[in-house]
Amino acid sequence: MTVTFEHISKIYGARGGSAQTIALRNVSLTLERGQLVVLLGPSGCGKTTLLKLLGGFEQPTSGKVLVNGELVRQPGPDRGTIFQAPTLFPWLSTLDNVLYGPRVRGMHDKATIERAQEALRTVGLADFQKHLPHNLSGGMQQRVAIARVLINDPAIILADEPFAALDEYTRRSMQELFLHAVSDRMRTLLFVTHSIEEAVFLADRIVIMTPRPGKISRCIDVKISRPRSRSHREFLDAMGEIFKIVSQDFSAAVAEVH
Amino acid sequence: MTDLSIRRDHAGEGSDVADISDSGVSAAGASEANTNESMNASEGRLYYFLVPAAFLLIWGVTDVMRSSEFSFFPTLRGVTICIIDWIFNVSGGKFFYSGMWLTDLVHSLARVFGGLVLGSALAILLGLGVLWLPASEKLIDPIVQILRPIPKTAFLPFAILLFGLGNGPALFMTVYGVFLIVYVQVIMSIKLVPADLRRASRMLGASQRQVLTSVVLPYALPGICGGIRIGASYAWLILILAEMLAVREGFGYTLWNAYEFMRMDVVVAAMIMIGIFGFLTDKLIVVVMKRQFVWAEEIAEANV
Numbered sequence: 052m053t054v055t056f057e058h059i060s061k062i063y064g065a066r067g068g069s070a071q072t073i074a075l076r077n078v079s080l081t082l083e084r085g086q087l088v089v090l091l092g093p094s095g096c097g098k099t100t101l102l103k104l105l106g107g108f109e110q111p112t113s114g115k116v117l118v119n120g121e122l123v124r125q126p127g128p129d130r131g132t133i134f135q136a137p138t139l140f141p142w143l144s145t146l147d148n149v150l151y152g153p154r155v156r157g158m159h160d161k162a163t164i165e166r167a168q169e170a171l172r173t174v175g176l177a178d179f180q181k182h183l184p185h186n187l188s189g190g191m192q193q194r195v196a197i198a199r200v201l202i203n204d205p206a207i208i209l210a211d212e213p214f215a216a217l218d219e220y221t222r223r224s225m226q227e228l229f230l231h232a233v234s235d236r237m238r239t240l241l242f243v244t245h246s247i248e249e250a251v252f253l254a255d256r257i258v259i260m261t262p263r264p265g266k267i268s269r270c271i272d273v274k275i276s277r278p279r280s281r282s283h284r285e286f287l288d289a290m291g292e293i294f295k296i297v298s299q300d301f302s303a304a305v306a307e308v309h
Numbered sequence: 310m311t312d313l314s315i316r317r318d319h320a321g322e323g324s325d326v327a328d329i330s331d332s333g334v335s336a337a338g339a340s341e342a343n344t345n346e347s348m349n350a351s352e353g354r355l356y357y358f359l360v361p362a363a364f365l366l367i368w369g370v371t372d373v374m375r376s377s378e379f380s381f382f383p384t385l386r387g388v389t390i391c392i393i394d395w396i397f398n399v400s401g402g403k404f405f406y407s408g409m410w411l412t413d414l415v416h417s418l419a420r421v422f423g424g425l426v427l428g429s430a431l432a433i434l435l436g437l438g439v440l441w442l443p444a445s446e447k448l449i450d451p452i453v454q455i456l457r458p459i460p461k462t463a464f465l466p467f468a469i470l471l472f473g474l475g476n477g478p479a480l481f482m483t484v485y486g487v488f489l490i491v492y493v494q495v496i497m498s499i500k501l502v503p504a505d506l507r508r509a510s511r512m513l514g515a516s517q518r519q520v521l522t523s524v525v526l527p528y529a530l531p532g533i534c535g536g537i538r539i540g541a542s543y544a545w546l547i548l549i550l551a552e553m554l555a556v557r558e559g560f561g562y563t564l565w566n567a568y569e570f571m572r573m574d575v576v577v578a579a580m581i582m583i584g585i586f587g588f589l590t591d592k593l594i595v596v597v598m599k600r601q602f603v604w605a606e607e608i609a610e611a612n613v
Contacts, residue, residue: 108508128514138509142527142604152513155523185608203513 052119052129052206052239054082054105059114061100061265073264074100078114080258080267085237089254091244091293097265098243102209105241106132118207128152131200133210137192139184145171145195146180152203170198173232190221197232208233210242214249223281226252230277247297251289252279259293261300268300383574391578395563406563406575414586417552417559420476421544421590424483428544429491429537431484436495436533437521446496453492461486461543462550469555479551479559486547487540494536498529531598531605538594545587560586 059078064071075097082088090098103109104116107126116123118130126132139148149167153159171177174194176187184192193213200208210229214222226249233240244250250257251273259268271293275285365385372384383391394400398408406413439446464485468478502525510524511517552561560583567575599606 106508106512108511126508126511128512130512132509132512134505134509136505138503138505140506140509140524140527141608142602151510151515151523155510155513155515155519183604183607185604185611199513 053084054207054239054241055115055117055120056080056101056104057115057117059101059104059111059116061097061104061109062112075111076264076266078265078267080270082239082241084239087234087240087242087253087255089242089244089250089257090260091247091250091257091297092260092265092268093245093262095262095265096260097262098260099211100265102132102211102241102243105207106130106209128156128203129205130207130209131203131205133193133196133200133208133213135212135215137184137189137196139192139195139199141184144181144183145176145187148184148195149199149202152199167198167202170202171195173201174198174228188221190217190225193217193225194228197229201232205238207239207241210240212243212245215244215246222249227278229253247290247293248281251275251286251293252281257293259296259300261304263304269296271296381571381573383577387574388577388581391572391574392581395575395578404572404575405566405570409558409563410582413559413563414582416556417548417561417583418586420479420483420548420552420559421541423480424487424544424548425537425541427480428484428487428540429533432488432491432495432536433526433533435492436499437526439496440499440521440525453489456489457493461489461547465551465554468551474555476556478555479548482547482551483544486543487537490540490543491533491536494539495529495533498532498536499525501532502528531602534594534598534602538591538598541590541594542587545583545590549583 056079059075060073061075062071062073078097078101080088080101090101092098100109104111105118105123107123107130110124123130140151143151146164146167149170150164153163153167168177168180171180174197176191176194176198179187179191184195187195196213213229214225217225230253242253244253254273257271257273259271260266261268273289275283275289279286369385372386375382375384391406392410394404395406395408395413396410400407402408435449439449461482465478465482468481472478472481506524506528507520510520515523548559549561549564552559553565556562560579564576564579564583567573567579
């Protein structure tokens with residue numbers, strides 16, 4: 052699926068009011084089918100807003116969000132979202148959480164249950180089907196959240212800093228699991244993070260954003276071959292390059308303020 | 310990471326010693342924790358009865374040392390005899406209350422639970438309606454907020470004029486009282502449902518209506534049941550007053566009738582029964598909640 056953001060602006064608060072915040076100003080971006088695009092930037096740069104617009108959770112103040120040329124009007128199972136917190140349904144078992152999507156769409160057959168078990172196997176939780184979410188660790192909960200999106204087989208997957216709350220070790224294994232579970236079938240991925248390392252590890256293309264008002268500063272294609280090794284020379288060089296750009300953006304922003 | 314035994318049942322307070330581990334891992338740790346828990350529970354049960362027992366003891370002792378000014382206050386012995394006659398009709402129908410206990414109990418319980426179920430259902434339906442049409446909250450809210458400070462019992466004269474003497478006003482009053490309390494709690498619980506949980510539901514394919522039934526309602530239900538619990542205590546309170554004036558059976562009727570005969574021992578007997586069954590109603594709701602909302606219980610416990 053091709054995703055297009057056309058001249059997006061998003062303003063929160065009453066128009067002209069004193070509490071008005073410009074989250075995004077005139078942002079245009081295209082995501083090719085099968086591309087893994089990472090939005091990178093500090094908080095307040097509008098990266099999460101962009102993701103919410105594609106998710107259909109919010110509408111732009113002006114501009115259009117298009118999926119294969121069609122306007123995004125509301126959330127839907129074609130765009131699976133992994134939130135920052137696992138956001139599982141706390142009264143449902145792991146398996147029932149994964150089955151939630153198929154069930155609300157009227158699929159109650161045995162094959163669906165098998166597919167849910169398969170999705171749980173993919174994220175390494177085959178033995179935890181009957182557990183309630185709060186009896187799982189944060190990383191395991193987030194894996195259920197991935198499985199619950201996978202079973203819907205969405206053409207687009209959105210992820211909003213899904214591993215930010217996890218410790219370093221868990222985060223790394225989750226990134227690998229995420230790539231393994233999600234990046235086939237020519238899915239288009241939009242991944243939001245403030246971690247340069249995470250961006251370089253995951254992205255085909257990194258979109259660097261700057262705040263106040265939120266806009267795109269630069270797009271960088273990451274051409275390192277996969278699987279990527281964090282200790283590899285190329286990887287460290289790419290990180291260094293992006294760090295340099297981000298620092299320039301930062302000092303420019305500071306100069307603007309003074 | 311494998312230590313994920315789920316405690317399924319907290320309701321039985323230690324009596325269900327074996328019913329603990331779901332996944333079967335870490336049995337040693339689990340049983341140790343459970344022993345501590347059951348010890349605490351039996352100790353807790355002892356404390357539970359300590360104060361009522363002490364009260365009865367003191368009351369019994371004062372039976373023999375009454376001065377005449379306090380003669381209207383019944384003796385423990387007198388009240389006990391009343392209760393026995395009320396339940397078992399040992400006097401052979403000598404008094405208006407003799408042998409009437411079961412009739413009184415059934416009528417009072419039916420009215421309390423009738424009011425509780427109807428009032429709660431009404432409150433939940435209206436609450437979901439408000440969620441469906443957010444603008445309607447602004448229409449309903451002022452009425453609810455004005456009605457809330459007016460004592461629920463103040464509607465009794467109108468209820469009697471409207472429905473005549475009998476079950477009508479008693480039921481109307483309890484339904485109204487329960488509704489008002491539960492409704493406020495429903496609105497609050499619904500507002501506490503995290504926006505991301507509703508978003509998650511939508512992006513997984515749920516329709517707006519399915520979000521209500523499959524996410525908002527289950528998430529809000531423990532909170533709503535907390536409201537029903539408060540509603541139940543109000544239901545007893547309102548019911549007893551309504552029964553005093555509007556009907557010819559029930560704990561409230563017996564209490565007021567006894568007062569008119571200046572039978573303070575029967576008044577106290579009726580008060581004790583109201584207390585016991587009010588307490589049991591509350592316990593019942595708590596037990597049901599603990600069984601139904603294991604997830605909410607455990608999350609709440611983990612956050613302590």
